[in-house]
Structures are given as C-alpha cells and as structure tokens.
Amino acid sequence: MYYLSSYIGRNIYRRIHPNTLPSSKLLVSQTYRLRSQPQLHTHSIKHQSKQPNDNRKYSPFFRSLIRDLPHPHRPTKDELLALANGFFQRLRIRWKWWTIRGFRKFNADDLSAFISWLLLGHIFWILVGTTTFFSAIFATANSLRLQNYIAGAISNYLTQATGVTVAFESAILPKWKDSRISFKNVHVSRHSGGETLPPVQPDSSSVRRKIIWDDNAHDHDEDNELALRIAPPPPQETWTMFDLNIDSVDVELSLWRWLDGKGLVKDASIKGIRGVLDRRGVKWDYDNPLEPKDFRHAHHPGDFELESFTIEDLLITVYQPSDFRPYNVSIFKGELGTFRKQWLCHDFLAAHAMTGQFDNSLFSLHKPQSISRTHNYDVDRVSRFRIDGVAVDHLQAAAGMTGPTAWITHGKMDAVVDITFPFQQDEDLFNAIMEGLNNLGAVVQDENRRIPGQAQLTKPALTSPDQTQQQDEISYSKERVKVDIDLRFRDVKASVPYYTSDLTYTNNALVRPIVAFINANRTLIPILSHVEMAIDEFDGSWTIWETGLMSAVSERIYDALAHHVTSTEANNQRRTARNLMSAVNRQLSKSRKIVQDGVFQAELIEFFTRELSEEGFSGCEVRVTHARTEIIIRATHTQEVLGEKGRRIRELTALVQKRFKFPENSLELYAEKVQNRGLSAVAQCESLRYKLLGGLAVRRACYGVVRFIMESGAKGCEVVVSGKLRAARAKAMKFTDGFMIHSGQPVRDFVDFAVRHVLLKQGVLGLKVKIMRPHDPEGRAGFPKPLPDSVVIVEPKEEQPIQVVSENKAKPNVEAAPAQQQQA
Known part of the structure; x- marks a missing residue:
C-alpha cells in the first residue's frame, strides 16, 4: 500500500x-x-x-x-x-525542434546529414526538374545582370560544338508556367571560311535582319531582284550556307536523357524563322556520280533525340546551284513526334501534321483517314504527303537530271505520296501478334482501305511492271518502308535531249516514243508506282537524296512510261484510235451537240418535275437564239410557278443558270398555262398520284382519271397501276378506253406518256398514264399531221343540169327542159 x-x-x-x-x-x-x-x-x-x-x-x-x-x-x-x-x-x-527533435548543439553527424541532404536534394532536383533548375540559374543571372555573360558563354559553346555561329540577341528567360526555357531573337548562320560574326548589338541585329530579309522581296515576280541583293558565295566554298533569324526557341531540358546519351533537350518549339539558305556553291561532277550512302551521318553519343518538336511560321528563301531560280519555302505549322538527329528524314516524313508552301504550291503532311477505323495496328505509322501544282523542274533537280523527268521541259505536277513506316521491333511475340493482325485485317481489307488522295480517273493510270525476281528475293527479315506514289503531270512538254551519249542502248531507243507520248497526252499523265526500301536506308539520312528515294521514284516513272510505250495493248489501242479518229471526227460535232442537247433536255425536265410537281408541270420548250435562251414551262397552275411578285420564277432562273453555267442575263424562263390539262399525261399522272395519297381507292381513282381524259377530247387513254394493290403479292391493273396505238412513229407524235411513283403504306406503286391526243390541224389540242392510216370520207359534189341543144343550132329550147325534169 x-x-x-x-x-x-x-x-x-x-x-x-x-x-x-x-x-x-x-x-x-x-x-x-x-x-x-x-x-x-x-x-x-x-x-x-x-x-x-x-x-x-x-x-x-x-x-x-x-x-x-x-x-x-x-x-x-x-x-x-x-x-x-x-x-x-x-x-x-521550431527549426531546431523540426530538425533534431531537441535543442542541443548540432554535432558532426547532424552537419554531415544536412550536407548530404542538401547535395542529394539538388542532385534529385537536377535529374527530375532539369528545366526548373536551369530556369532558376538563368533567373538569378538576370537579376544579377549577368544575362549577357551567360548568353555569350552558351553562344560560344554552341558555336564550337556545332560549327555554326549561334548568337542570342536577348536575355534567356524562363517560362515557369510552361516549365520551359525561352531563347528570344536567336541568330544562326554559317558563312564562307567558317568565319564568326562579331558580338551582336541591338542596332546591328536589326540592320542585318533587314539586309538578309525583306518581306517585300518575297513576291514571286521579284525573285530576280532578290537574287541580286544577295551576293553569291566565293567559288572555292562548296557547302551550304545559311543565315537565319529565329524569334523564339522554347526548350525543355532533361538530365536523364543526357546521361542516357540522347542529348540534354527533351522538347523544343521554334517560332518565327526568317532567313536565306544558299546552296549555290554546291557542285557535282556528273562524270563521277555521288553515292548517297557515302553522305549518311554516323551516330555519336549525345546526338539530340527529342520527344516532341514543334515549328511555326517558317519562311526562307532557297538558292539552288546551276543557276536555278530562287524560291520560297514556308511552313505554317508542323508538329513532329520523335525528332532524332540520326533519323532526321525519317522523323520529318513521319510527322503528325505539317502544312506549308513550297514555291507557291501548298503542301500538307498528315495521317490519311480510313472509312471504318482510326488506327493501323499492323504498322507504326502511315503518312500522306500531298503537294499540288509544283513545277516539274524541282523533281528534275531532286532526281539528278536523269531519266524521263529530265526530258520534260515545262509542266506542273500533283503528287500524293503514302509512306508506311513499320515497327522497329524484332521480338518473336511482337511479330506473331502483327502477323495475326495482318491476317485479321485481310478479311476486312475493302472496308479498311484508305480514302484516296486524288480524284478518281476515268481511265487507269500508268503503272510500272512488277518487280523482277531479283527484287522479290530481297530478304524481308528487315523492316521495309512502303511508298505508294500517285503522280499526275499536267500541261507538260517534253523534248529529246541534245546529247544522248549518257543513255543506254535501250533508253536511247525509247526516248523518242516516250517524248512523243508525253507531248500527245500533255493535258494529264497519271502515273502510279510503288517503292519499297529497307528501314536502314533512313539511318543517318538527313535529306531525301541521301535515302535514295528520289532515284527509285525516277526509275519507276521511267519503267511505267517505257512499259506503256512498248506494250502490245498500247500499240493496238493507238492503231485503233488512229483508224477511228478520221471517222469519228466527221460526226463528232453533230453527235456532241445532239448528246448535249438531249442531256440538257433530260436534266431540265427532271429538275422541273421535281420542283414543280405540285404546280402541274406538263413539259417545257427550249428556244435558243443568238442573244439568249428562252425556256417555256407548261403547267396547269402558272400563278404558283411565277410566285408572289415573280419571286419563284426568278429563283428557278437563278438555279438553272448556275446549274448549266449560262452567262449572266442570257436565260429567261416563262410560264405557259396548259389549255387542256385533260390531254396532259404528266398532269393526269400527278393528279392520280395525289388521289392515291389522299386515300382514294385505286379503281375509283383510275376510273375518274380515265373518264376525265376521255371527256377532254382524247381519242384514247390507258392507265396502269402496278404494285401491292390489295394483297401481299404484287400485281398490275390496267384501265383503258378509246383507241390507242402502240408502235411506229405515230406513237411518238400522238401518244403522251408519263410515269410516276407513289409511296403508300403497303409499299411503292408505279403509275403509268398514256393519252392518245386527237388530230388538230392547228396544233393546239393535238398533233397537226393525221395518222398515216386515217381515211377521210369525201361527200359527193352536186351535179349541174344538162342543157339540150337543138340540131339546127338555134336557141335552146328552154320550155322543153322543165318538161323533161318533171318526167324525170
């Protein structure tokens, strides 16, 4: 206790x-x-x-x-x-208590823990938030007025590392909201002799920008004037030189990627690029052709591999060698996914979306759409490159001035190129999955086909023959890039080259037929080709030429033209065409006019039938004069055709004028009332149609129409109704009265014919009305000419009395004549 x-x-x-x-x-x-x-x-x-x-x-x-x-x-x-x-x-x-949970002095263990925590925290910050770390450094430097020193140091480092002069004209600003670093007013250039520019000043930058770029000098008509402003490079300099001004470059950094050998930059966005790209110093020796494989770049650790790259508002002037005219290249906006230095051309062609202008020709790079699905699981990506109206000389320069493209002297080209990039995995499981998807996709291949990039042709395009057995035996263990090319040459002219020593024996024999074919079909020459390349061809390639794609395309164009010229079918078609040309030309003008008039009349009647069915449209008449075209519309209700204050007739005039492309103020529409609607098959067919829609019985409606037609003065009529009239089985009912002809030319002259369809609850019924009009010499109520077999009974004429003359040639006996008449 x-x-x-x-x-x-x-x-x-x-x-x-x-x-x-x-x-x-x-x-x-x-x-x-x-x-x-x-x-x-x-x-x-x-x-x-x-x-x-x-x-x-x-x-x-x-x-x-x-x-x-x-x-x-x-x-x-x-x-x-x-x-x-x-x-x-x-x-x-509070700090003392939070750190050691006590109030004693810090010992060596505590200080070492603090230092380790500080170092590891900064290392973790640099690894995870590299952009934020450097943004803090740049913000601190800007606050201490060290931005010029920092910009100069980075500029010197980039200049020494890349061999290109890089200058920052403004401070480097961090974007805290977007977690990016922004470089403003960047100047990138490479001049002859590897010279570097002096330190950039604000005044000198604006002057230099005005010298190398002038917005007024980029019109298509002033290319020569712009070419005079920029002096050509020295003759001893044989590389590409450029001078570019960039408004802003936004980058996101990552130390993890730098440690992995992929470069320090993770994402990049470039906006506002202006400048000049000068390649006039580049020269080739045509006697010793270059091999594209020799110019591919080797991979080095630290080469940039961006996860995303965006470029906006690019406009540069390009000067090509061999006195090629200067032209402008612009990119309105481009969104690239992975952008790697080693796969520069591959990633550029596999961009998500890109639009721009190349020598005043719009181009786009996007993913083609499919009708039934939005993803292609059997390939990595499919890109569609489209350009319209580009000059042919660009294709000649890209192909190396060889092949049939070098023989074309003038023309334009529309191109649609579908590039299919495969997956770059070699795992067995992945290949098995892809094979299964391919087999599954083959079943619905028709539904999953891509929407074509150009309009469908009336005739098949030129295609190259199948690849040879040697090409078919290429090992497909490596991934293949498939390129489907649709080229359409427009308004082209070709000529035989002056010097043919560089052509082979076969090419020399086919050059004249190919040139003749091009000149004979200058309006449109469509060519379809298919090229397959190994994915390794894009490894280290920065341009299309280094991949060898343009050379392969030029060869396929030549194969298509040569195959078409040398094929037996083409020769037979040309021979038959020449034989028929003389006979067709004689009747071509008349036949064309007859066909055009018939098509115009049919479309016009169909249009008025659809628009004026309720107004009782009964036909139309077209009168063509040298000044204008008059169309007379016959209807039972002309007031409804005209409309209130003539509004309806003006609307119809505008529609017909726009549809058939009549000149302004050259078309007039008039409305004429049908005098006797009982003799109009169209009017009676429409009347029968509306009676059936109103719920009237078929027999009663048909008999009413027949009775009205016969009371209007017709010689005969025939009404046929077909479809599901009473029971589920379809049948036809015919109602006739009077006289009706069924063959010969009089059918076209005397019989008025109309067909309509009416949708009822039991289904669609077909209505057919025939009216045999009477003979009318004046042509108002019927045909002016009579039937060929018509018989006219002529009444006998009255005979005059015979006078009796005496034998003695005296005066006639007048008294005897009445007595004879009485006896008679």
Missing part, C-alpha cells in the same frame, strides 16, 4: 505542477523504489544530478531562455516558445 500511495501521490503532483521537480519525500520514495535495481538506480541518479546544471550542450540562445524557467529542468518546445520574443526566435526554436 505504501508503494501504491506514493505512486498515486507522485502522479497527482506531476499533473498539478508539471514544470517543477517532485518534493524530497517523493524523491525518497522513488529512491527507495529503485534500490531493488542497483544499476538503473545509479544511472538515473547520475542523469538527474547532471540535467539541471549541464547546460553546455545548449547554444547561448537556448541557455538564456532556460535561465528564465522557474525550475531547472529539461525544457520543452512549448515552454521555449512561450519565453521567445519575436518571429525569428520562434522560427529558430
């Missing part, structure tokens, strides 16, 4: 006085309780004896606070916060 009472009393005292030491009696009871544990008792007594007086482990600041305590004991955080004065003292107390 003694121990229990002492324990309870000690706890009550501690709860009442938490900051004071226990009394002597309680200390005695505690000492008595600890005697049973000698070692713990000795350690506890030593610790309690040192705690109130051992203040050397505290800093002077905490010593001063501990002195203010009412009793010497180990201080708590709340006690020190209550004794602190000011924000910074409380902050110091």
Whole structure:
C-alpha cells in the first residue's frame, strides 16, 4: 500500500505542477523504489544530478531562455516558445525542434546529414526538374545582370560544338508556367571560311535582319531582284550556307536523357524563322556520280533525340546551284513526334501534321483517314504527303537530271505520296501478334482501305511492271518502308535531249516514243508506282537524296512510261484510235451537240418535275437564239410557278443558270398555262398520284382519271397501276378506253406518256398514264399531221343540169327542159 500511495501521490503532483521537480519525500520514495535495481538506480541518479546544471550542450540562445524557467529542468518546445520574443526566435526554436527533435548543439553527424541532404536534394532536383533548375540559374543571372555573360558563354559553346555561329540577341528567360526555357531573337548562320560574326548589338541585329530579309522581296515576280541583293558565295566554298533569324526557341531540358546519351533537350518549339539558305556553291561532277550512302551521318553519343518538336511560321528563301531560280519555302505549322538527329528524314516524313508552301504550291503532311477505323495496328505509322501544282523542274533537280523527268521541259505536277513506316521491333511475340493482325485485317481489307488522295480517273493510270525476281528475293527479315506514289503531270512538254551519249542502248531507243507520248497526252499523265526500301536506308539520312528515294521514284516513272510505250495493248489501242479518229471526227460535232442537247433536255425536265410537281408541270420548250435562251414551262397552275411578285420564277432562273453555267442575263424562263390539262399525261399522272395519297381507292381513282381524259377530247387513254394493290403479292391493273396505238412513229407524235411513283403504306406503286391526243390541224389540242392510216370520207359534189341543144343550132329550147325534169 505504501508503494501504491506514493505512486498515486507522485502522479497527482506531476499533473498539478508539471514544470517543477517532485518534493524530497517523493524523491525518497522513488529512491527507495529503485534500490531493488542497483544499476538503473545509479544511472538515473547520475542523469538527474547532471540535467539541471549541464547546460553546455545548449547554444547561448537556448541557455538564456532556460535561465528564465522557474525550475531547472529539461525544457520543452512549448515552454521555449512561450519565453521567445519575436518571429525569428520562434522560427529558430521550431527549426531546431523540426530538425533534431531537441535543442542541443548540432554535432558532426547532424552537419554531415544536412550536407548530404542538401547535395542529394539538388542532385534529385537536377535529374527530375532539369528545366526548373536551369530556369532558376538563368533567373538569378538576370537579376544579377549577368544575362549577357551567360548568353555569350552558351553562344560560344554552341558555336564550337556545332560549327555554326549561334548568337542570342536577348536575355534567356524562363517560362515557369510552361516549365520551359525561352531563347528570344536567336541568330544562326554559317558563312564562307567558317568565319564568326562579331558580338551582336541591338542596332546591328536589326540592320542585318533587314539586309538578309525583306518581306517585300518575297513576291514571286521579284525573285530576280532578290537574287541580286544577295551576293553569291566565293567559288572555292562548296557547302551550304545559311543565315537565319529565329524569334523564339522554347526548350525543355532533361538530365536523364543526357546521361542516357540522347542529348540534354527533351522538347523544343521554334517560332518565327526568317532567313536565306544558299546552296549555290554546291557542285557535282556528273562524270563521277555521288553515292548517297557515302553522305549518311554516323551516330555519336549525345546526338539530340527529342520527344516532341514543334515549328511555326517558317519562311526562307532557297538558292539552288546551276543557276536555278530562287524560291520560297514556308511552313505554317508542323508538329513532329520523335525528332532524332540520326533519323532526321525519317522523323520529318513521319510527322503528325505539317502544312506549308513550297514555291507557291501548298503542301500538307498528315495521317490519311480510313472509312471504318482510326488506327493501323499492323504498322507504326502511315503518312500522306500531298503537294499540288509544283513545277516539274524541282523533281528534275531532286532526281539528278536523269531519266524521263529530265526530258520534260515545262509542266506542273500533283503528287500524293503514302509512306508506311513499320515497327522497329524484332521480338518473336511482337511479330506473331502483327502477323495475326495482318491476317485479321485481310478479311476486312475493302472496308479498311484508305480514302484516296486524288480524284478518281476515268481511265487507269500508268503503272510500272512488277518487280523482277531479283527484287522479290530481297530478304524481308528487315523492316521495309512502303511508298505508294500517285503522280499526275499536267500541261507538260517534253523534248529529246541534245546529247544522248549518257543513255543506254535501250533508253536511247525509247526516248523518242516516250517524248512523243508525253507531248500527245500533255493535258494529264497519271502515273502510279510503288517503292519499297529497307528501314536502314533512313539511318543517318538527313535529306531525301541521301535515302535514295528520289532515284527509285525516277526509275519507276521511267519503267511505267517505257512499259506503256512498248506494250502490245498500247500499240493496238493507238492503231485503233488512229483508224477511228478520221471517222469519228466527221460526226463528232453533230453527235456532241445532239448528246448535249438531249442531256440538257433530260436534266431540265427532271429538275422541273421535281420542283414543280405540285404546280402541274406538263413539259417545257427550249428556244435558243443568238442573244439568249428562252425556256417555256407548261403547267396547269402558272400563278404558283411565277410566285408572289415573280419571286419563284426568278429563283428557278437563278438555279438553272448556275446549274448549266449560262452567262449572266442570257436565260429567261416563262410560264405557259396548259389549255387542256385533260390531254396532259404528266398532269393526269400527278393528279392520280395525289388521289392515291389522299386515300382514294385505286379503281375509283383510275376510273375518274380515265373518264376525265376521255371527256377532254382524247381519242384514247390507258392507265396502269402496278404494285401491292390489295394483297401481299404484287400485281398490275390496267384501265383503258378509246383507241390507242402502240408502235411506229405515230406513237411518238400522238401518244403522251408519263410515269410516276407513289409511296403508300403497303409499299411503292408505279403509275403509268398514256393519252392518245386527237388530230388538230392547228396544233393546239393535238398533233397537226393525221395518222398515216386515217381515211377521210369525201361527200359527193352536186351535179349541174344538162342543157339540150337543138340540131339546127338555134336557141335552146328552154320550155322543153322543165318538161323533161318533171318526167324525170
């Protein structure tokens, strides 16, 4: 009980006085309780004896606070916060407590932990937030007015690393919101002799920008003037030179990628590029042709491999060698996914979307659409490059002035190129999955076909023959890039080259037939070709020429033209065409006019039938004069055809004029009322149609129409209704009256014929009305000429009385004549 009472009393005292030491009696009871544990008792007594007086482990600041305590004991955080004065003292107390959960001095372990935490934190910051780290450095440099020094150091580093002069005319600004670093007013150039530009000043930059670029000098008509402004390079310099001004370059950095050998830049966005690209110093030796493989670039660790690349508002002037005319190249906006230095051409062709202008010809690079699906699971990506109206000389320069493209002297070309990029994995499982997808896609190949890039042709395009057996035996273990090319040459002219020594024997024999074929079909020459290349051909290629694609395309164009010229079918077609040409030309003008008039009449009647069915349209008449064309519309309700204040007839005139492309103010439409609508088959057919739609019985409606036609003066009529009239089985009902002819030319002259369809609940019914009009010499109510077999009964003429003359030639006996008449 003694121990229990002492324990309870000690706890009550501690709860009442938490900051004071226990009394002597309680200390005695505690000492008595600890005697049973000698070692713990000795350690506890030593610790309690040192705690109130051992203040050397505290800093002077905490010593001063501990002195203010009412009793010497180990201080708590709340006690020190209550004794602190000011924000910074409380902050110091909280920092001490947060770091080591105490108030003693920092020892060597604590300092080493702080230093390790600081270093590891910065390393983690640099690895994870590389862009933010460098943004903080640039922001600090800008605040210390060291931006010029930083920009100069980066400029010198990039100039020495790339061999291209790079100058920053403005400070490097961090974009905290987008987590990017922005470089403003960047100047990139490479001049002859590898010379570097002097330090950039604000005034000199604006002057240089005006010298190398002038917006007014980029019109198509002033290319020669622009060419005079820029001096050609020295003759000893044989590489490409350029001078570019960039408004802004936004980059996102990643140290992880740099450690992985993929470069420091992760994403990049370039906006506002203006400048000149000069290749006039580049020369070729045609006697020693170059091999594209020799100009491919080898991979080096640290080459950039961007995850995304965006370019906007690019406009440069390009100067090509061999006195080629200068032209402009612009990119409105381009979004590229992966953009790698080693696969520059591959990634450029596999861009997500790109639009621009090449020598005043619009081009686009996008993903082609399919009718039934949005993804191609059997390939990596399919890109469609389309350009319209580009000059042929660009294709000649890209193909190396060889083949049939070099024989074309003038013309334009529309091109649609579908490029299929395969997956670049070699795993067996991946190949098996792709093979299964291919087999599955073959079943629905027709539904998954891509929408064509150009309009469908009336005749098949020229195609090259199948690849030879040697090409078919190419190992397909490597991934293949498939290129489907649709070229359409327009308004082309070709000529035989003056020097044919570089042509082979076969090419020399086919050059004249090919040139003759091109000149004979100058309006449009469509060519379809297919090229397959190994994906390794794009490894290290920066341009199309380095891949060898343009040479392959030129060869396929030649194969298509040569195959067409030499094929037996083409020769037979040309021979037959020549034989028929003379006979067709004689009747071509008349036949064309007859066909055009017939098509025009049929389309016009169909249009009026659809638009004026409720107005009782019964036909039309076209009168063509040298000044205008008049169309007379016959209808039963002419007032509805004219419309309110002539609005309807004006609308019809505008529609017909726009549809058939009549000149302005050369077409007039008139409305003529049908005198006797009972003799109009169209009007009666429409009347029967609306009666059936109104719910009238078929027999009653047909008999009513027949009776009305016969009462209007027709010689005969015939009404036929076919379809599901009563039961589920379809049948036809015919109603006739009067006289009707069925053969010969009189059918066209006397019989008016009309066909309509009406949709009822039981289905669609077909209506057919025939009316045999009477003979009318005046041509108003019928045909002016009679039937060929018509018989006219002529009444006999009255005979005059015979006079009797006497033999003696005296006066006639007038009295005898009446007596003879009476006897008769």
